[in-house]
Amino acid sequence: MKTLITARFDKRYLDELKTIATELHFDGYGVHGVKMKKEALIKALEGVELLISEFEDITREVLDKADSLKIIVCCRNEAFASVDIKAATEKGIPVLYSGGRNAIAVAEHAIALLMCVSKNIALTDHLLKYTDELTSCSYSDKQGERRNIISEWSMDPRAPFALYGGGPEMYGKTFGQIGFGSIGREVAKRAYALDMNLLIYDPYVKQEEVEHLEAKLVDLETLMRESDFISINCNVTPETRGMISREMIDLMKPTAYLVNTARAPIMDYDALYDALKEKRIAGAGLDVFPVEPIPSGDRFLSLKNTVLTPHLAGSSRDIIGHQTEIIMEQLKILLSGGKPRFICNPQVMKT
Amino acid sequence: MAKPKCVITAEVVEPYLSQIKELCDVTVCGWASKKRLMPEEELIGHLKGAEVFIVEFEQVTRRVIGSCPDLKLVMCVRGNPVNVDAAACTARGIPLLFAPGRNANSVAEYIVGAMISLVRSIARSYHEIRNGRFLGEPKEDIYDVKYRDDMVWSMNTPGANPYLEFKGFEVYGKTFGMVGYGAVGRKLSGILLAMGMRVMAFDPYVPPEELAADGIEPASMEDVFSRSDFVSIQCKVTEETKGMIGPREFSLMKPTAIFINTARAVIVDQKALMDALTEKRIAGAVLDVFWEEPLPSNHPLLGMDNVLITPHIAGASRDVPVQHSLMVVDEVSRYVKGESPKRLFNRDVMRNIE
Structure with a gap:
């Protein structure tokens, strides 16, 4: 089976791939870090039966010209963002994807964002390195003999201990998990390990699936009202678009923190900004924004009670290993006549 | 019988403060009431006639101990009562109590957050975008967005791609x-x-069976430094640990490994760590404690992107006072009932009592 691989591929799985595929050709994003252009992609797909892609745009036009193509494996969680699923389905080509490849990376990022904002980790690192606020100052209790006491920075009311300490611990608090898919499960598992009490909102999940975390399935209103830390981990669908509305944000405790590593359209960012600005909630960790890149001068950039990262939650070197492992498993299931779990168009399996 | 007089300058929260007030005649002053440290003279004045003293940050010097003849118990609510002259307490036969582990949750959570922040560039990318890097053109209406199934900052412009730069x-x-x-x-x-994660630990005072029972590999100092991806210092300052981590230890570390210190800086040889960082023999560090605090404004750490630094706040959660307040109530009620203390710091004091 002639194969084109434009995805980043973990070479540890190369021997395994060779038992399935022949004439391996590596190109595109996985080799050069730049997506292949349409014409180059069409040319490279001549005679190719198996395509393992990642970020390349597999449009209807590309598919129309790929006469030999039998299987597409897109190494993304959201294959639909890169592959025209409808066009592939019309041609009877199954599209496999790598579900949950970034679950661990996103879960770690989400938990760390909550810690960074609630413990002022990112803010004080910034203030120390790039401002004089914490270094060029003298404190009343660091004079004379006390100069030599190094067991604390300073107990002065203007010192960082008083200004930036005093955040809450996660231990013993209530964690609200919105969405309990591949990522939500990983986030919830970590919150449980932090000895937190878990509330989970996911209308597609049954109580027995959350028992192992001693979690309670609740409606969204209850979750927003009772949680001290909230993590959003669901896809954008007609159902979830705007789901975290102004009304929902208004239910939050003034001491509560929220992290969004999913997608911006799920939440009303206007309402979130107002709540943060007026200190009606304690803080937010945001990895996703209505417009990306964030427009310069954006009002979120000036809020001290937020930690913003530029859509990095899924950016981990270890993902290449995860995605290769997942797609190799799915591919072997498909080729042995089984029913792969991560397929975008299961309807082609009937034909 | 009259209640014993108790002076509290530590932050003791409710309902625990009320519980102590039932047992003792309580005066709250100093750091606890004004968030300001009481100088020696003023402290001595307040301690007149006091039997029990609950302190957090005030300096309790030999002179203070010597000037307060009624004092029978001092409890410092810190994990290490460095601000109390323990020898002076011992000499006077005063048990000095402390609050071990009061900030263990806080520090443990800080380490998890800071470690991931460093390896995933959370603090650094936060700084970069606050500073204007990676941003797009200003927009009149940020909600005027053409719907895209996918959201990426930029995949094809080298240098404009945080996803790659901060991977x-x-x-x-x-x-x-x-x-x-x-x-x-x-x-x-x-x-x-x-x-x-896999966890290994070096601690000569913990039996290997106990570590193994917790799912941790008992290890030598060499093992910890040579095989770990993260090395974290989590011990007290003692004569034994002062300067314990030096050039030899750093030379054992993997070039990809991260060094973490939330304990105290004097455990680590400053030059050895700075050399390892400057010469890129280790990948980075998370540091909450420094050889001099506040950190001098010209310290080279302030210019290092591969180091996450915070101003000694790992243990500063607002839940810490709850933890130590629980311990204070326990110890005060033991004292009132004539029971022996559970959290004795100056164990050698027992010789001098009676």
Whole structure:
């Protein structure tokens, strides 16, 4: 089976791939870090039966010209963002994807964002390195003999201990998990390990699936009202678009923190900004924004009670290993006549 | 019988303060009431006639101890009562109590957050975008967005792609090595194991069976430094640990490994760490404690992108006072009932009592 691989591929799985595929050709994003252009992609797909892609745009036009193509494996969680699923389905080509490849990376990022904002980790690192606020100052209790006491920075009311300490611990608090898919499960598992009490909102999940975390399935209103830390981990669908509305944000405790590593359209960012600005909630960790890149001068950039990262939650070197492992498993299931779990168009399996 | 007089300058929260007031005649002053440290003279004045003194940050010098003849018990609510002259207490036969592990949750959580922040560039990318890097053109209406199924900052413009520039690694599957397995280590190891990390620890005072029972590999100092992806210092300052981490230890570390110190800076040889960082013999560091605090404004650490620094706040959570307040109530009621204390710091004091 002639194969084109434009995805980043973990070479540890190369021997395994060779038992399935022949004439391996590596190109595109996985080799050069730049997506292949349409014409180059069409040319490279001549005679190719198996395509393992990642970020390349597999449009209807590309598919129309790929006469030999039998299987597409897109190494993304959201294959639909890169592959025209409808066009592939019309041609009877199954599209496999790598579900949950970034679950661990996103879960770690989400938990760390909550810690960074609630413990002022990112803010004080910034203030120390790039401002004089914490270094060029003298404190009343660091004079004379006390100069030599190094067991604390300073107990002065203007010192960082008083200004930036005093955040809450996660231990013993209530964690609200919105969405309990591949990522939500990983986030919830970590919150449980932090000895937190878990509330989970996911209308597609049954109580027995959350028992192992001693979690309670609740409606969204209850979750927003009772949680001290909230993590959003669901896809954008007609159902979830705007789901975290102004009304929902208004239910939050003034001491509560929220992290969004999913997608911006799920939440009303206007309402979130107002709540943060007026200190009606304690803080937010945001990895996703209505417009990306964030427009310069954006009002979120000036809020001290937020930690913003530029859509990095899924950016981990270890993902290449995860995605290769997942797609190799799915591919072997498909080729042995089984029913792969991560397929975008299961309807082609009937034909 | 009259209640014993008790002076409290530590932050003791409700309902625990009220519980102590039922047992003692309480005066709250100093740091506890004004968030200002009482000088020696003023402290001595307040301690007149006091039997019990609950302190947090005030300096309790030999002179203070010597000037307060009624004092029978001093409790410092810190994990290490460095601000109290323990020898002076011992000489006077005063038990000095402390609050071990009061900030173990806080420090353990800080380590998890800061470690991931460093390897995933959370603090650094936060700074970069606040500073204007990676941003797009200003927009009149940020909600005027053409719907895209996917959202990426930029995949094809080199240098404008934070996704590539800040690509980090997961802590899942990596090895975390601890120097010292006390209250923080115990708290932290459970979290790390649940996150899919391997954990090893060096602590000559903890039996290997106990570590193994907690799912931790008992290790030598050499093992911890040579095999870990993260090395974390979690021990107290003692004559034994002062300067314990030097050039030899750093030379054992992997070039990809991260050094973490939330304990005290004097445990680490400053030059050895700075050399290892400057010469890129290790990948980075998370530091909450420094050889001099406040950190001097010209310290080279302030210019290092591969180092996450915070101003000694790892243990500063607002829940810490709850933890130590629980311990204070326990100890005060033991004292009132004539029971022996559970959290005795100056164990040699027992010789001098009676």
